[in-house]
Amino acid sequence: MSERHLDPVLSAGWHALSGDEVGQILQTGPDGLSDDEALRRLGQYGSNRLAPPARRGPLARLLMQFHNILLYVMLGAAIITAALGHWIDTGVLLVAVLINVIIGFIQEGKAETALDAIRAMLSPHATVIRAGHRREIDAAGLVPGDLVFLSSGDRVPADLRLVSVRELRIEEAALTGESLPIEKGTEPVGVDAALGDRYGMAYSGTFVVYGQAMGIVVATGSKTELGRINQMLADIRRMSTPLLRQIDEFGRVLALTIIGLSAATFVLGTLWRDHAPAEMFMMVVALAASAIPEGLPAIMTVTLALGVQRMARRKAIVRHLPAVETLGSVTVICSDKTGTLTCNEMTVQRFVCAGHVFDVGGVGYAPAGDFSIDDRIVEVEHYPALSLAIRAGVLCSDARLREEDGLWRVEGDPTEGALLVAGRKAGFSQHAGDTAWPRTDAIPFESQHRFMATSHLDPDGDPWIFVKGAPERILDMCEFQLNHDGERPLDIDYWRRMATDTAAQGLRLLALACKRSAPVAGPLSFADAEHGYVFLALVGIIDPAREEAIDAVGECHRAGIRVKMITGDHGETARAIGAQLAIGVGKPFITGAEVAVMDDAALRRVAMELDVFARASPEHKLRLVKALQDDGQVVAMTGDGVNDAPALKRADVGVAMGLKGTEAAKEAADMVIADDNFATIATAVREGRAVYDNLKKFILFMLPTNGGEALVVIAAILFELALPLTPAQVLWINMVTSSTLGLALAFEPAEGDVMNRHPRPPGEALLSGFFIWRVLMVSVLMMTGALGLFLWELDMGTSVETARTMAVDAVVMAEMFYLLNSRFIFAPVTNWKGLTSNRHVLLAITACIPLQIAYTHADFMHGIFNSTALTPMEWSKVVAAGLLVFVVAELEKFFIRRSGLAARLSHA
Known part of the structure; x- marks a missing residue:
């Protein structure tokens, strides 16, 4: 197997091939590689590491401070006055030069460490199957063709083509901008699929939050997606400020x-x-x-x-001194969505029950907010369908909501966490549910079934089964719906219409249902999911816009600054968040795939005309920043993920998020917002x-x-x-x-x-x-x-x-x-x-x-x-x-x- 042999595959994309095809190309069987073959490939492809950056020593940095035409004139004058014996004049001139040089040297700032931060994301260890035996090795020793085992809590050690999956969900927000963990499978996808849509791949540096999987290593070191971003960073020269x-x-x-x-x-x-x-x-x-x-x-x-x-007193930490003034000349702010304009905390914003649509106030994991109908606050207990739907969402969950040092955090799936927060807002806590409605059994969520079910006993000892899952799957399981006046036959057209309307607003959909009965044959089984459920509600969930970001965007608009959203998330979600923020209202969004086929002239025109860009990869973000700069704009770029780092470094001012931002983003940026608040940018x-x-x-x-x-x-x-x-x-x-x-x-x-x-x-x-x-x-x-x-x-x-x-x-x-x-x-x-x-x-x-x-x-x-x-x-x-x-x-x-x-x- 040679690099030349792999070239056609690399250009087509491993994600477009089946697991069997990948195994044949990389000559990997169920027992993995032999030790001798792994050693040979290690010599051929090199270690699974990223090359360190070249650094400029302190002497070179000091000498560069003299590179100033005014200082050259002063040095020339000092040399000639010394030759003429006017030593006092010479001394005063040299002191003036040295003062400027010393101040410049001190203020140049620490050496670039964004590449170090990306290298730190690589997993130190990996579990592989070699010669038929499972063993843990240093991740630097992985080679293309290695068979790697993943489980919950692991950091993916290299780019893998998944060949077997068991309920695998991977957190890829740092790489793709997706708000939620991605559910993985083994099926190939189209060659031109965006990075976030390559469900059969697991990428180096991402995090396994649930499940298990086996995958074949298809890229290591600089050939991985992280490696490509690392190389992009190395190739970008920091722009001079206006x-x-x-x-x-x-x-x-x-x-x-x-x-x-x-x-x-x-x-x-x-x-x-x-x-x-x-x-x-x-x-x-x-x-x-x-x-x-x-x-x-x-x-x-x-x-x-x-x-x-x-700025530091206002939570804006400046890493490179000239960025202070550059902010004042910014004409365009390009912002990532997840974690920057939004909270990166999934939030229930809507419950759709039979005959009523309830809006849920508050954003993020803090359980503060009201339930309302047409801006009129209502009491949850007065609406039986809403009350039972909230109870179902809290009970049918494996996540945990905790408060630590005044901050609310979710342990587990963010979607389940959003349901727990909604329950707290309604006065129904998970702890109270566990005590009053003890769980007797559960069916975990599986992709082929697309629902989760739990069985409980209510305070009277009567049995209940609650389910949550994809709306179309839950609707198939239901015969009735809970109206305000009791159970009625299911109105399938109503629910499909409401599902379409809710999804069009960029909300992710979840359905809740229940059945007052015990499992048929003792333990809860899939036979209990066949029929007989009562549909309770559709739930609309989104990573919402920060309330303070809405005001900040408005202030930027009043200051003549264009605000553009560039995100790796889906287009409809991006457009919905943009509408909340008054970004791109009345204009179409454009995807990364469309950006990829545009020439530079067309991209400059589109970059100026449109304001929402979705499914954008690191290359797309970088091209958009360059296009705006080529049009004469002074560009600030905000972001928190590794995928934002190249654009952060290229921008006139790179602004990273301090609380939830990756180290790679912080080190590539000129400024770090300590409170992750977009409004702080307007203040800066x-x-x-x-x-x-x-x-x-x-x-x-x-x-x-x-x-x-x-x-x-x-x-x-x-x-x-x-x-x-x-x-x-x-x-x-x-x-x-x-x-x-x-x-x-x-x-x-x-x-x-x-x-x-x-x-x-x-x-x-x-x-x-x-x-x-x-x-x-x-x-x-x-x-x-x-x-x-x-x-x-x-x-x-x-x-x-x-x-x-x-x-x-x-x-x-x-x-x-x-x-x-x-x-x-x-x-x-x-x-x-x-x-x-x-x-x-x-x-x-x-x-x-x-x-x-x-x-x-x-x-x-x-x-x-x-x-x-x-x-x-x-x-x-x-x-x-x-x-x-x-x-x-x-x-x-x-x-x-x-x-x-x-x-x-x-x-x-």
Whole structure:
């Protein structure tokens, strides 16, 4: 047997072949493989393990932090200043570079471990039949053709084609998105059957919740479905975020502008003004230092980190720092259904009795909710058919409902658990049923019979038999139905009509019936199921939408964000949940099989037009995310299963569920929702938008500082003036004062209309035309104050050192006042709220004042920066230069508001 020999089979699918055909192809008999053959195949196919991922070491991670064009410019300037012997300037430049590199290294986050999480899902052991003997082996030693035995509680160790089954049900939600355990068989299915419809297969990493089976290993290691997802994850590169792309583009343009201005200034100064090249170079270094926003990488990191802390308090744990801001630019949220938009807890929502349809309130396993008819709450005991149906559902069950630490959990089949919860809501507990209605015998559910039956004695000692199962099977067993006024002949057309109506709403159907008699021949047998039952009710069960998710989806829609459901579940179920959530209402759903045959252009069109996608495999989810990104959307993907992991990693923001999510999903995601609440995502989007607003406010605050310094230096060079600012003084302003002050803007609360705006266009420039005007205006004001004061002092005979000290203090004072202006882009700050509502702004100014006093009056600072002490009169001139910026900036806001431009510019 060779790989080439298996290729045609692999392309067709093992699920499409019978068990006998699989045994013949893999040369496996009832005694399994011999030890020698198993050893040979192990050498041929390799161990049943997934390959570990390549990792980047700490040194490589550290070196990558230097890969920033602004840092390259600063390093180049440091090298040249060192060659010229200006060691203080060199030291300040290198310190600025190292601070940014260290912060970036710390914040990069832990290495990718999604692949580790998938490998951890592989079963450590397997029970095989080899050479006719059953034995337990390390699952890594499994090979194609091995005969594997499965029983309740096992994790499936490899992909198996089942050849014999005894009431086998497997939990596949992590792989397929199915809400319920899948009932397995041995019959082949169509070649194009979706993963969740391949009933004759058991897949590696899934969990056996009931029954036993024997299967032939058809794939191990990287050839399994888990292996394919593992490879998909390994092949996906994490996307850059919109902000990082904007900052990168902004950095490149700014660096090229700085280099161009510096080169032009150097040439003009040496050739036109005949300055010495060494002197001119130091002027150019000052120009470059004044224009480079050294604090931007550090402040961006701190601002994002503060956003992380605020999100953590709201149950959103951010794993990759840039995801904080990316949430604010999301235009589409693609959500898994099971466990994300829904509770992943089956819930009875409807009882259909003869003549009455009862709605059941509440969601999930918590037994809280009412029974109602047409929104009118009713008492269960007033309706005999409903009361007896609920009793039948509780008694005819092997599941258990328990409360642990305030959380309700079901042990056993989720459908039976849903009936127990409905019983609790009606006041009928399982414990009370066991005591008052003791069970005397039972027939377990079997797929060929499609029902379960139990016999009981009521409190008077009279015998009863209760059955539950598929509606068509239970109807065949019934002759009567229980009406409000007693037993009547069965109205088969009514029940079929109600079954069709209930199923059309996406609910899974179950039927309940009873018979007041004892078993015919002692033990309960199938002969007792032939006839004579009274039909009680149809039960509609669904994994319901979270109530808070309904509100959250509505908030996302109001914020201009499209919400799409991509699930592995059935189409009608997906459409019903979508209708509850206002997702895809009035539109058709599309299946994974239809996605698979579309080309990329058609898929982009469909991905934008439709909102509900059902029976989607990991490949389909990944293609849909890519299609939306190719259309220019910023995509967030939510999910909890292994099948969601590739799409979570590919999305601009991957959001995993923390309580019920698999480790593979969590490790592939950028963010984990600790409470599994979709509403937390909407809260995180609000926080992300606030973070972006604050980053823009910081840039709008920082650039005029750099611009004003650059204009001061350029003016001095062009007009052959003494240099008002040295490179070291410029770096003092940028790294110490402007960064200290600008940090306060990271604490600005979200503005009131932040969730009423549409998402910003993904290709939007970091600075709009208006922002460029604001930067130029404030830059000119700062330059006017600082350079004007410098020239005035020189004209009065003040020393160059004192005039420079006043110029530096004038720039810093202007920054303090402009920080207040920057709190609101258009709103005034000349009121109590504007001046005091962000205490961090006041603290930053308070912290900056002693730093600047030390710069001006401390002797050790004089030795480093050539600064000098100032007199009270000189300080008053500095304050006046700062007030010039504040007053003109507030007047500009006033005229913009007066002209009605503020509303348009705020969304520009």
